[in-house]
C-alpha cells in the first residue's frame with residue numbers, strides 16, 4: 175500500500191463496508207478496512223438465500239470477501255477496533271487496536287487441527303450459528319471466513335480464563351505450523367486517512383422484549399436469524415428444517431415483532447421483514463411440502479424491484495396470510511397455539527404451531543453511541559446514525575450518505591434498516607463521496623502528508 179497516498183478508513187466489514195472498500199481500492203486509493211469480528215462478511219454471511227431472487231447468499235458474498243482479502247490496495251484489519259480519531263481539519267489520525275487472536279496469522283494455515291484437539295470442542299456456543307450449534311474455544315466463525323485464520327476465544331479458552339488447560343496445551347500440540355501464541359497481546363496501529371466511511375450495521379431486537387411470544391420458554395419459538403441458520407446447508411441441521419427431531423407440520427411466522435410499535439421504542443418499519451418472511455415461507459414450502467404455513471402480518475410492504483411479484487408467488491404456494499398481530503403464544507398438549515385477532519374477519523383465531531418464527535425488529539447496534547462519540551456523529555430520533563439530514567444546510571434526501579462531520583460518510587444498516595440492494599447502492603454512493611475527497615487531496619498532495627501507517 176502506498177505510504178503517501180490519501181487513504182480511506184472504513185469501519186465495518188459487512189456487505190456495505192466491503193463494497194465501499196472495493197470501489198475505493200479499485201479507483202487506486204489505499205483503504206484500511208477495520209472489522210471487529212475475526213472475519214468480514216457481516217450478517218449477509220449468516221443468510222441462506224436472498225430475496226427476491228433466492229440466490230445463495232454465500233455464493234454472492236464469498237467471491238467479494240475473497241476480492242477484499244486479496245486486493246493490493248486494501249489493508250484488512252480484522253478482529254480490530256478503532257479506538258480514537260482526531261482531526262487537524264485536513265485529515266484524520268486514527269488509532270486502531272488489533273485484538274490478540276493468540277494465533278500468528280502469518281503462520282496459521284487454517285487447517286483446523288487445533289479446533290479438533292481443543293478440550294472445549296463442542297462446548298462453546300457458536301455466535302455465527304445464532305447459538306444453535308457449538309464450536310471449540312479456538313475457531314473460525316464459518317468455513318468461508320476471510321481471513322481463514324483461527325482465533326482463540328478469550329472467554330472460552332481454559333488457559334486464558336483459568337490459567338490451565340490440563341497437562342499440555344492441546345491446540346499448541348496439535349498445530350503443525352506452531353502458530354499458537356497464548357501470550358500474544360493487542361497491538362496499536364496509527365493510521366492517517368483523508369476520508370472515513372462508517373458501515374457498522376445493525377442488531378436485532380431481543381425477542382424477550384415481546385414476552386407474550388414466549389421466546390426462550392418454548393424451544394419451538396425462534397428468531398428469523400436463527401431460522402436462516404436452520405435453513406442454511408452449512409448450518410447446524412445442514413439445511414433441514416427440523417424441530418424436536420422431526421419436520422414441523424404447522425409453521426407460523428409473526429411479522430413486525432417489535433417494529434412499528436410505540437411500546438417497544440421502535441416506531442419505524444424494519445423494512446426487510448416482509449420480504450425475508452416471504453422468503454422463509456417459501457423455504458418451508460420447498461423443504462416441507464405438506465406443511466401448513468401461516469403468516470401473521472400488519473401490512474405487507476413489498477416495495478423493491480421484483481418484491482411484489484415474489485410476495486404474490488409465495489401467496490400462491492399455499493401460504494395463508496392472516497392480517498392481525500398475535501396476542502400470545504402458549505402451549506396446548508404437544509403443540510403451541512398462536513392466538514390472534516384476524517382483523518380481516520374481525521374475529522379471534524387460534525392457529526396450531528410446531529414452529530413459530532419471530533421477525534424481530536432491526537435496531538441500532540448496542541454500541542452505536544460509542545461509534546457516534548468516536549467521530550462526533552449525530553443520531554436520528556430512531557437511534558441510528560444520522561445521514562444527510564444532520565446538516566441543516568444539506569437536504570437529507572439528496573445527500574443520504576453525508577454526516578454532520580466533513581469527509582465522514584455512512585453506508586448500510588448503521589444509518590437505517592435496508593435490504594442488500596439498497597445497502598450496496600448506498601455503499602457505492604459513500605465510496606463515490608469519499609473518492610471526491612481523496613482525489614482532491616491527491617491533487618493537493620505535494621503540500622499534504624498523506625496516509626500510511
Ligand SMILES: Cc1cc2nc3c(=O)[nH]c(=O)nc-3n(C[C@H](O)[C@H](O)[C@H](O)COP(=O)(O)OP(=O)(O)OC[C@H]3O[C@@H](n4cnc5c(N)ncnc54)[C@H](O)[C@@H]3O)c2cc1C
Pocket residue numbers: 185186187188189190191208209210211214215216217218221223224225226254255256373374375376378398399402446450453539545585586587588592593594595597
Ligand atoms: C433475518 C434476516 C434476513 C435477511 N434476508 C435478506 C435477504 O434475503 N435479502 C436482502 O436483500 N436483505 C436481507 N436482510 C438484510 C441484510 O442482512 C442487510 O441488508 C445487510 O446485512 C446490511 O449490511 P451492512 O453491511 O449494513 O451491516 P452488517 O451486515 O450488520 O455488517 C456490519 C459489519 O460491521 C461490523 N462492525 C460493527 N461495529 C463495528 C465496529 N465498531 N468496528 C468495526 N466493525 C464493526 C460488524 O461486525 C459487521 O461485520 C436480512 C436481514 C435479516 C435480519
